[in-house]
Amino acid sequence: MAGNKAIVIGSGFGGLAAAVRRGARGYDVEVIEKLDAPGGRAYVYKQDGFVFDAGPTIITAPFLFEELWALCGKQMADHVDLREIMPYYRIRFDDGDHFDYSGDSEAMREQIRRFSPDDIPGYEKFLKASERVYGVGFEDLLTVPFPSLWSMFRVLPDLIRVQFYRSVFGLVARYIKHPKLRMVFSFHPLLVGGNPFTTTAVYTLIAHLERSHGVHFAMGGTGSLVNGLVDLIEGQGGRMRYNAPVAQITVENGKACGVELESGERIAADIVVSNADSAATYRDLLSRTRRKRWSDRRLQRAKYSMSLFVWYFGTDRKYEDVEHHMILLGERYQELLVDIFDHKTLADDFSLYLHRPTATDTSLAPEGCDAFYVLSPVPHLESGTDWSVMAERYRKAISKSLSETVLPDLEQHVISSHMLTPADFDNRLSSVNGAAFGMQPILTQTAWFRPHNASEEVDNLYLVGAGTHPGAGLPGVVSSAKVLDTVVPDPA
Numbered sequence: 001m002a003g004n005k006a007i008v009i010g011s012g013f014g015g016l017a018a019a020v021r022r023g024a025r026g027y028d029v030e031v032i033e034k035l036d037a038p039g040g041r042a043y044v045y046k047q048d049g050f051v052f053d054a055g056p057t058i059i060t061a062p063f064l065f066e067e068l069w070a071l072c073g074k075q076m077a078d079h080v081d082l083r084e085i086m087p088y089y090r091i092r093f094d095d096g097d098h099f100d101y102s103g104d105s106e107a108m109r110e111q112i113r114r115f116s117p118d119d120i121p122g123y124e125k126f127l128k129a130s131e132r133v134y135g136v137g138f139e140d141l142l143t144v145p146f147p148s149l150w151s152m153f154r155v156l157p158d159l160i161r162v163q164f165y166r167s168v169f170g171l172v173a174r175y176i177k178h179p180k181l182r183m184v185f186s187f188h189p190l191l192v193g194g195n196p197f198t199t200t201a202v203y204t205l206i207a208h209l210e211r212s213h214g215v216h217f218a219m220g221g222t223g224s225l226v227n228g229l230v231d232l233i234e235g236q237g238g239r240m241r242y243n244a245p246v247a248q249i250t251v252e253n254g255k256a257c258g259v260e261l262e263s264g265e266r267i268a269a270d271i272v273v274s275n276a277d278s279a280a281t282y283r284d285l286l287s288r289t290r291r292k293r294w295s296d297r298r299l300q301r302a303k304y305s306m307s308l309f310v311w312y313f314g315t316d317r318k319y320e321d322v323e324h325h326m327i328l329l330g331e332r333y334q335e336l337l338v339d340i341f342d343h344k345t346l347a348d349d350f351s352l353y354l355h356r357p358t359a360t361d362t363s364l365a366p367e368g369c370d371a372f373y374v375l376s377p378v379p380h381l382e383s384g385t386d387w388s389v390m391a392e393r394y395r396k397a398i399s400k401s402l403s404e405t406v407l408p409d410l411e412q413h414v415i416s417s418h419m420l421t422p423a424d425f426d427n428r429l430s431s432v433n434g435a436a437f438g439m440q441p442i443l444t445q446t447a448w449f450r451p452h453n454a455s456e457e458v459d460n461l462y463l464v465g466a467g468t469h470p471g472a473g474l475p476g477v478v479s480s481a482k483v484l485d486t487v488v489p490d491p492a
Contacts, residue, residue, distance in 0.1 A: 003270030004028050004491035007259055009246050009285070012040025013056070013474060014465035015275030016229040017068055017481035022273070023236035024071040026491045030267070031233065032259060034245040034430065038230050040275065041429060041436075044223035048416035049366040050314040051221050052373060057355050058191065058325065059216040060209050061475040065225065067482075072232050079228045081219040083360055088215040090323040091184055092406065094331045099184050100323075103211045116178035126175040126185060127208070133162045133201065134208040142470050143482045146448035155447075164202050165443065168194075169334075171201040183333055190377055191353075192472040193305030193437025195341045197334060200443045209475065217324065219361050249274070249285045249461060256461040259285075271460045271488060278451040278467025279304075279432040279439065291457045303442060304435035305472070306340050307380040307422035311395050312373045314416035319356070319370055319407055326354040328405065341440075344379040346390070352376050352398065354406070369415070372407075374398055380422055381434040387421040395419060438467035446471070453480060454487040462488055 006027040008019045016038065019029045035043060041055035059065075062082055069076040076082075087100040087107075099111050112120050136158045146152055163171055169186040176182050188206040189199035218225045230240055248260040249272055258268040274281040279302065282294040330336060330351045339345045353375040358365045365371040376398060379385070395417075403410040422434035431438065439445045451468050455461035464480040466472035 005269045006030070006271050006273060007032060007267060007269040008273045008275060009249075009259065009281075010034070010040055010275030010465070011038040011226075011230075011240065012275050012465055012477065013042060013226075013229075014477035014480050015040070015273070016226065016233065017478045018273045018275065018462075018464045018484055019233045019238055020068045020071060020229060020236070021481050021485060022271075022488070023233060023238050025485075025488075027271070029233065029236070029238035030269075031238065031240050032244050032246055032261070032267070033240065033242045035428070036242050038240060038242075039223060039226045042222050042226050044221060044226070045312060045418055047418065048314060050369070050371045050416050051223070051364040052312040052371060052418065053222040053355075053357065054310075054312075054420065056222055056474050057217065057357065059218060059222075059225070059474060060206070061213055061478075062216055063213065064475055064478045064482075068229065068232060068478075072235060074232070076228070079231070080225055082216040083219060084214040084216050085324045085360065087323065088210060089325045089327050091187070091327040091329065093180055093183075093329050096405075097180065099180070101184060103214060112181060115180055119176050119178050119181055122175035122177065123181075123185075126172060126204075127211070129162070129171065129175065130204045130208040130211075133164075134205040134212075136162050137164075137202040137205045138209060138475075141447070142475070142479045143486075145453050145483050145487050146469055147452060147454065147487070149448055152448040159202070162201070164200050166201040167197050168199050168201055168203050169196040171204050183329060187327060187329075189441065192441060192476065193435070193466070194441040195306075195337050197337060198341070199441050200446055202446070203441060215325070217357065217360050219363075221357060221361070221364055246276075246285060248288060249281075249458070251286070251289050251458055255459040256455075270491070271462065273462045273464060273484070275465045277429075277431045277435075277438055278463055278465070280430045281463065281467075282451070282457065283432065284430070286457060289458060293456045294451060299432065303440045303445060304380055304433045305437035305440050306377045307425055307434045308420070308436040309376045309378050309391070309394055309398075309422070310373055310420040311398060312416075312418040312420075313414050314365055315370045315372070315407075315410070315413040316368070316415045317370070317413050318358070318368065322354070322356050322359065322370075322406055324356055324359040326356070326406065328352040328354055328401075340377055340379050344383040346378055346383055346385050346394075348397075350376045350378075350398065350401075352401075354402070374402065378422060380436075381426055385422070387423045391419050391421050437472040438465070441471050453483045
């Protein structure tokens with residue numbers, strides 16, 4: 001049994017979900033946030049009449065959020081309006097071809113038929129494989145902690161059965177032969193910071209997750225979902241505190257006992273939950289504590305996800321033929337990923353994710369205008385790129401590409417602009433190396449091999465978010481908070 005004061009460091013989705021769950025268990029919760037508003041990577045920028053979601057825009061498992069409202073005796077639908085997007089994504093190839101990806105079986109077969117009729121049977125087999133992976137990876141393991149190596153070995157037979165040792169691209173390629181279709185069905189790891197050619201095939205479960213539960217958008221933007229969770233926390237009696245960066249997790253006799261803010265203020269607690277980047281939690285927030293497993297040396301050797309360059313912009317015209325979610329693939333696929341993940345080189349070419357929320361919710365822009373963000377995967381800061389020099393140059397290259405493809409005359413119509421670079425992930429969001437998703441989801445950094453939800457270094461310290469089990473993406477970070485239900489003692 002523990003006392004009932006819980007501090008949650010960080011108000012990203014993992015931290016907010018953890019706060020709701022701890023509050024439901026009887027804890028007196030205080031959420032400590034570095035920024036001036038909640039959300040973390042899901043922060044909201046408002047400027048010039050536009051509303052820009054900074055980060056997550058794809059909601060694939062709404063039932064995970066519905067559980068949080070249910071814990072508070074409420075229904076999410078009464079507070080947050082989720083709309084299913086159709087198609088889920090429009091994937092545009094460099095030559096102008098496109099593929100509309102959805103959960104409609106017949107529509108998907110028709111899309112595949114346009115490229116390769118012979119791949120339809122393989123697609124059906126891939127769906128069955130994805131469902132099997134989902135049954136193991138999502139339903140059985142997502143909210144199960146891995147406190148020991150034995151806990152990993154215990155599930156190994158099930159993981160072998162679903163070929164977890166393959167990469168996502170490798171499993172897709174077993175069933176699908178056309179090169180463009182292989183790209184269509186293997187890009188998902190990029191949404192959680194992974195390279196499709198090295199990310200464990202467990203992540204093929206995303207295909208079945210989307211097919212079963214849809215791809216949704218929160219009206220008002222993802223920030224409305226953040227605000228809904230804040231309302232739940234405060235309705236439980238919890239407190240949100242902003243502009244309060246944590247300098248150190250305080251430790252006495254091997255137990256976390258609170259936090260020290262950069263201001264010098266100390267706040268005592270019976271348990272501490274860190275939604276900060278897991279590597280930063282150990283390297284920076286426990287810098288005064290001797291660590292056995294997650295030493296600075298081991299953290300330096302870990303493989304981190306790519307980073308992101310994100311350009312948020314508003315236009316004084318509407319682009320009605322642009323879908324809500326678009327993936328714009330460049331001429332190179334695997335070669336570009338090698339540059340990003342292995343060579344850590346900022347290439348001249350790029351692939352892009354283009355988000356047009358005003359396709360679904362016109363309230364996010366002034367009348368007659370469109371709100372966008374465009375995201376480009378880029379190497380993290382080990383590339384040595386000076387983003388204070390490169391940011392505007394890179395933005396112009398992306399703008400030129402968009403003007404020549406899906407957003408004609410873009411530069412003449414931009415009336416609001418904001419950029420986020422790997423340097424911002426490092427400085428603003430405290431992510432080691434400016435990695436946008438923490439540690440890569442490769443086999444040797446999955447489950448037990450990842451930083452544990454119950455800290456291996458300090459008692460009464462718990463981790464949630466992208467850097468712990470199960471990993472990045474909204475379903476992952478929200479589920480990491482659910483894992484705590486099995487490892488955190490209830491208060492006395």
